[in-house]
Amino acid sequence: MTHASAGHPAISTVSARLAPAPGLDILSRHEVARLRDASAGGLHPLLRRCALAVLTQGSDSDDARALLERYPDFDIQILQQDRGLKVELINAPAQAFVDGRIIRGVNELLHAVIRDIVYISAQMEAEAFDLDSSVGITHAVFEILRNARVLRANVDPNLVVCWGGHSIPRGEYDYTKQVGYQVGLRGLDICTGCGPGAMKGPMKGATIAHAKQRRRTNRYIGITEPGIIAAESPNPIVNHLVIMPDIEKRLEAFVRISHAIVVFPGGVGTAEEILYLLGILLHPANAAMPFPLIFTGPRESAAYFEQIDRFLRLALGDQVGERYRIIVDDPAAVGREVAKGVERVRSFRLDNKDAFFFNWALQIEQDFQVPFRPSHEAMAALNLHRDQPAHRLAADLRRAFSGIVAGNVKEEGMRAIERFGPFEIDGDREVMQALDAMLASFVVQQRMKLPGTRYEPCYRIRVD
Numbered sequence: 001m002t003h004a005s006a007g008h009p010a011i012s013t014v015s016a017r018l019a020p021a022p023g024l025d026i027l028s029r030h031e032v033a034r035l036r037d038a039s040a041g042g043l044h045p046l047l048r049r050c051a052l053a054v055l056t057q058g059s060d061s062d063d064a065r066a067l068l069e070r071y072p073d074f075d076i077q078i079l080q081q082d083r084g085l086k087v088e089l090i091n092a093p094a095q096a097f098v099d100g101r102i103i104r105g106v107n108e109l110l111h112a113v114i115r116d117i118v119y120i121s122a123q124m125e126a127e128a129f130d131l132d133s134s135v136g137i138t139h140a141v142f143e144i145l146r147n148a149r150v151l152r153a154n155v156d157p158n159l160v161v162c163w164g165g166h167s168i169p170r171g172e173y174d175y176t177k178q179v180g181y182q183v184g185l186r187g188l189d190i191c192t193g194c195g196p197g198a199m200k201g202p203m204k205g206a207t208i209a210h211a212k213q214r215r216r217t218n219r220y221i222g223i224t225e226p227g228i229i230a231a232e233s234p235n236p237i238v239n240h241l242v243i244m245p246d247i248e249k250r251l252e253a254f255v256r257i258s259h260a261i262v263v264f265p266g267g268v269g270t271a272e273e274i275l276y277l278l279g280i281l282l283h284p285a286n287a288a289m290p291f292p293l294i295f296t297g298p299r300e301s302a303a304y305f306e307q308i309d310r311f312l313r314l315a316l317g318d319q320v321g322e323r324y325r326i327i328v329d330d331p332a333a334v335g336r337e338v339a340k341g342v343e344r345v346r347s348f349r350l351d352n353k354d355a356f357f358f359n360w361a362l363q364i365e366q367d368f369q370v371p372f373r374p375s376h377e378a379m380a381a382l383n384l385h386r387d388q389p390a391h392r393l394a395a396d397l398r399r400a401f402s403g404i405v406a407g408n409v410k411e412e413g414m415r416a417i418e419r420f421g422p423f424e425i426d427g428d429r430e431v432m433q434a435l436d437a438m439l440a441s442f443v444v445q446q447r448m449k450l451p452g453t454r455y456e457p458c459y460r461i462r463v464d
Contacts, residue, residue: 011070012094017079018087018102021111027078027085031118035078043121046226050113050243051076053233054106055089055096065411067230078114087114109234109241112148116243119147124245137369141244141252142358148242150221150257151357157259157346159219160338161191163273164198165266165447166232175298175331176201176264182335183262184209188342191258193250194222194241195232198264203237221257225250231409246371247402251276256359259342260292262334263324265301267447268408268439272401274308276368279394281323282316285363290348291323292341299329307441311434315397316390367395374403374413376420379459384427400425404439407458408448417458426462436461 027035038044052067052074071093079086087110089102096106123129123143130136145151160183164176180190180202190206192199203220210218222238225247234241244250254261255277263274281291295305305326312320327333346356354361372378382396403423406413417423426432439459442448448455 013071013074013091014094014097014100015090015092016088016097016100016102018089018107018110020085020087021108024085024111024115027080027118029080031122032078032080034121035114035118043117047078047114047117048074048076050117050226050229051089051110052093053229054109054113054241055093056233057096057106057236065414067233087111105236105239109238112241113243116144116148120144120243120245134364134366134369137249137366138252138256138360138364141249141256144244144249145242145253145257145358148240150219150240150242153355153357155356157342157349157356158188159191159221159257159259160188160202160342161254161258161261162198162202162264163193163254163261163266163270164201164264165270166193166195166197166199167267167447168197168265169446171298172265172301173197173201175296175301175329177205178331179262179264179296179334180205181209182331183338184215185213186335186339187213187215188338189219189221191219191221191223191254193228193232193269194224194234194238195228196235198266198270199232200235200237201264202262203235207237223250223253227406227410227412230411247272247405248369248371252364252369255280255362255364257357258359259345259356260294260338262338263293263295265297265304265447267442268401268404271308271438272398272405274312275394275398275401278312278316278320278323279391279398280362280364280368282320282389282391282394283363283365289362290341290344291362292338292345293324294327294334294337294341295324296327296331296334297329302328304441304445307438311438314434315386315428315431316394320390365391365395367392368398372399372402374399374406374423375416376423379403379423379425382425382427384425384431386428386431400435404459413458422458422460424460424462429463432461432463436463 034043035047036044052071056067073091075090077088079088096102129140131140176198184206190203192202219240220237221240222234223242223244225244244253280286297305349356352361382400384396386393407417407423443455
């Protein structure tokens with residue numbers, strides 16, 4: 001079926017009824033009713049938004065609202081039948097199908113969406129998660145990851161998390177593939193935010209390396225959250241998708257399951273991730289813990305990391321530089337450094353009798369765990385002054401970047417900016433000047449939105 005939606009050329013859609021993918025065979029009547037409930041408190045709007053993101057893998061848009069507007073007639077319904085579960089897709093994007101049959105990988109990710117939405121909703125409704133304590137939040141993250149079956153016991157540390165921008169130039173994207181290749185040659189798996197750009201490249205490079213090494217049980221884990229998935233649809237290589245309830249639990253999931261983290265050039269989302277991790281690593285309780293962290297990019301990106309390094313040292317002090325290493329234009333060196341770092345992690349976990357699959361020992365304070373709702377009032381109230389411990393300043397700087405991400409690509413944040421104007425950000429004069437300069441460079445380098453999209457800043461920084 002082909003139809004034209006308002007403001008868009010004709011697009012092809014398919015309607016189909018699917019059998020469940022492995023791991024999602026039955027749901028209770030109550031769970032099905034919640035997924036079909038389109039009211040304000042129901043799960044259907046969330047299901048529809050996340051399902052559409054999965055069905056449009058490889059989308060060239062990072063505007064969550066534009067995706068829904070392009071497929072206004074799309075719907076998904078969960079049917080409980082005598083012989084089990086069925087998923088009905090109505091006017092679904094044709095790109096998810098081949099000769100009328102849904103692509104297997106797309107179907108698996110679609111059912112991962114249903115699995116996580118149902119599980120998290122049921123746990124929240126039953127008040128099974130203790131979200132009022134730091135320990136309780138960590139256990140909630142663990143339970144969600146365990147339910148998604150991404151935690152593997154009796155496996156040596158081998159998971160490398162890769163962070164970086166969804167909007168990066170071709171040279172940087174090719175470099176992420178080269179690094180992924182070197183990491184894959186060393187028998188390591190990849191976890192990213194699941195979208196395009198620097199989230200896709202390392203997985204693509206690793207698939208070739210894994211094929212050369214004849215590895216057959218490879219993990220390409222994508223961790224996302226409802227507010228971002230429609231703006232960063234899962235890339236086609238992801239074979240384990242996890243949808244966390246919010247950005248803070250998504251970030252904690254990354255650092256709890258990773259054995260090393262590689263950061264490629266990016267924009268405000270990448271800066272948010274960097275500040276989140278460094279804020280945790282700067283906590284005195286984590287001082288002795290090995291945590292390999294590498295910033296890397298091609299030669300033309302050297303200035304990007306120099307600017308990031310200057311900003312971090314200015315805001316958090318020179319000691320922050322001890323927690324990361326910058327490697328420019330040398331994918332093999334990154335691979336070697338990651339492998340050595342993972343081995344240090346293995347030895348440390350053995351000595352401290354900590355699990356390989358989940359970093360229980362890492363101290364994460366509630367400042368980094370409690371969801372931040374980036375309203376105009378909350379953004380204006382952030383404490384961005386240096387007269388406080390570095391890890392606490394990092395926590396609020398992370399929130400500032402989180403608010404900008406919301407204003408750039410999340411539906412709720414974009415609507416708030418349209419209604420009330422840009423977020424106001426204020427703080428230490430030198431830090432604000434450096435922040436303003438860094439964000440301006442992101443705009444010039446087209447790191448805020450996908451190339452070809454005109455960027456209107458969603459923030460205003462006071463530098464007087």
